Amino acid sequence: MSKKINSLLFGILLAGLLFGAKPALAQYTEGLIISELLVHNESNYVDDYGAHNSWIEIMNSSYTNVNVGGCYLTDDLSNPKKYWIPTGFPETALAPREFIVFYGDAHATRGILHVNFKLQDGGIVALFAPNGSTLLDMVKIPAGQEVDKSYARQGKLVPTDWKLNKGSKWELKNPLTGEMEAKERAGEWAISEYTTPKSDNDYQPKLTSGDEFVKLDPYGAGMAIIAMFVVFTALIVLACVFKAIGKAFTREKKPAATGDSTAAAPVKKSEISGEVNAAIAAAIYLYQNEQHDYESAVLTVKKITRQFSPWNLRSSNMPHLPERTRSTRK
Amino acid sequence: MGDFGNFIIEHIQQFLGFTAFANMTVGHIIMILVGLFFIYLAIAKEFEPMLLIPIGFGILVGNIAFTPGLKIGIYESGSVLNYLYFGVLQGVYPPLIFLGIGAMTDFSALISNPKLILIGAAAQFGIFGAYCIALALGFSPTEAGAIGIIGGADGPTAIFLSSKLAPDLMGAIAISAYSYMALVPVIQPPVMKLLTTSKERLIRMKPPRVVSKNEKIIFALSGMLLTTFVVPTGLPLLGMLFFGNLLKESGVTKRLADTAKGPMIDIVTILIGLTVGASTQATTFLTLKSVGIFALGAASFIIATFFGVMFVKIFNLFLKEGNKINPLIGNAGVSAVPDSARVSQVVGLQYDKTNHLLMHAMGPNVAGVIGSAVAAGILLSFLA
Structure with a gap:
């Protein structure tokens, strides 16, 4: 029986490893998505240098803290490690459902939020996990982006699963609904009348x-x-459920009916009253749990031995008064 | 000397400005009187002393008027009380209390007579009755949900839900829930007597059968799986309740069970009681809304008792003679464990000195704990 249980547990574990395992991604980065971007910025969001640049908004769509540091941003799928987002900076730590904006100005020397490429009409933006090979999210930017209008996800801001197909192209992971999902995703992205950097794209009161x-x-x-x-x-x-379980248990306790008359002899009912039973049960309970009143002192015949130690030597611990000593001069 | 005198007077005046006497308002005095009343009820009347003493003292602590900005008050970031209050705000304490409750609860009465579970479900009408009234009185949906849970008669559940749905009202809701739990011996008997006939009050129920250890273990496991599969939002409470119960019933984790039902629940009860009490600062607590919450709390307890008793009466119509349930245990469907079960026993003894209902009433009583946690999960799913 135990062998069967062991093999069952082993089977479950193996199945879990084979089918459920995902590549280990640091700190749940699979919750990161690209949520909005703006290609032609003339009078829109200003960066920390007062310049108008294209920008990419990334959102932590999960319900836990995620650090975007260590991930990669790129505009070229053949070079997924184009821009490494530095680690160890507080601004890359995202709280649940929080956003961060990177500036696409090709000035990576201006700080960690400035990437080393510019967004292009008809180009792409992709976010890769810290392992540099797992695609977290990708956006194909349609040509003809309007000035100061962002391209934003309109639907639910949820993470997506990507995989490489046989032609080494990235596609949505679920092969059965992949096409449908792709269509839905294409519909989810749209030119937005209002840009919402660092905030939810759904600006309507909810x-x-x-x-x-x-x-x-x-x-x-x-x-x-x-x-x-x-x-x-x-x-x-x-x-x-408990009625059924109760029935099963009470059935087990009943003696099997046999033809033997001695086996079916009626058991004589106990004549001990309920109160006596309760008193006995209480006494046993108290005995087993060793509950009794606390006594103020304990009488014992056990010999108490005290080891000598200077720490408990009374003469050493008593304060000494200063003594007047006379010096004898010769 | 003149300047020095002015300096002394000025600083004495400044010090006096810092004292509670200078900052005291009528609201603070009222709340201090409420706190003292709670302590009186706990010591003199022995109404839920384990809860009312920490809460009552907490009310005193929270209503010492101070100058804001010194990191003293419970609502001031960085104060010691604020740190302790974190466990209430983030719903940390209630699941820990449920762990202890699970470790100290014997579900035998429920397992031996599973139909008693349904009484625990019927009494949850109190929650939704109060929810409807609260909506009608103009409370917002989330506030109404948080107020309604008072009818579950379960302090930790009330705190847990209100921390998620209406944190601003948590103090009033918690105080209301615990106050009425303490006042169960006063609120419930008139409703029970009003709804039952003298013949019904004398119904004797079959003694519960002995429940094996294996059944108790299966109960803890299947109870957790069944209830949380239906209402996953109740997981923090139900998961901890059944986990605590498994620690107790497994028989191999006695040390853990002893800690959960002993020192741990005591520590958490002290912290939750004191901080909930302290959260009733007059400046934030004494509002018309709080008065409304208290009135709704009383209504929810009465509705819960009404439906619990009425459900048993209706249920009895379908039960054979000899299997009937004494409707005086209907009140125990509210989860004030074990006070409402004790009320069933006391009221039952008033009519028949030899008819002990306590053991039977414990069934719906613990079912009420499960029922109110499930109800809290539902409110959370719809309103959060």
């Missing part, structure tokens, strides 16, 4: 889930019905 819920259910009756249905379902399932 209702919270609670507000949306109450919009359709102003008196709470819907919530009460749904919630009580779920609570009852969860607890009914629990009750049914």
